[in-house]
Amino acid sequence: MIQHRTFRIHGRVQGVFFRQSARRRAHELGLHGYARNNDDGSVTIEAEGPAEALQALETWCHHGPPAARVDRVSVQAGEVQGYASFDVQH
Template sequence: MPAARFFVSGRVQGVYFRASTREQARALGLQGSARNLDDGRVEVIASGPAEALETLAQWLADGPPAARVDQVLREEWSAAVGEGFSVG
C-alpha cells in the first residue's frame, strides 16, 4: 500500500485538527497517525489506496472549520504504518 507523510502548518493545533483528520482517514479506509509537533505543525502519516491518500491530502489543505491551513508538505513514507488511525 502506498503511504505518505504530511506536514500541515498554520492554525492547526487546538482546533480539533488531529481528531478531524482521524475521522476523515477512517472514513477513507486509511491507516496511520496524526500528532502535534513542537513547532506548531501537525504531522500526519497515512497508508492506503492512492486515491484515498489524494482525497486526504485535499482535505488537509482546508482542515476542519476552525483551522487555517497555510501549507501542506507531502513526502513519500516507506516505514511500516500500524493498524487503525491514532492521534498522539
C-alpha cells in the first residue's frame, strides 16, 4: 500500500548535497516525490511508497550525507499525490 510522508529536515542541510543525496536514496528505495530547499535553511522531502521504504528514508534523514548536520526531523503523513519520479526542486 502506497503512503505519503512529508519530512522537514533542520540543521546544516543546504549546500551539502542533501537534496541530491536524498534523491539517490529515494531511488534505491523505490520512492517517488521531491526534495527542495526552504527559505529558512531547512529541506523538505515529500515521498511516496511502501511504509517500510518511507521508514528507511526517515532513518536516513536523521543523518543525511556526510557533510550535513541534522538537528531535527519532523514527519507528517499526508494524502498520496501520485508522483511518477523523484525530483530535486530548485
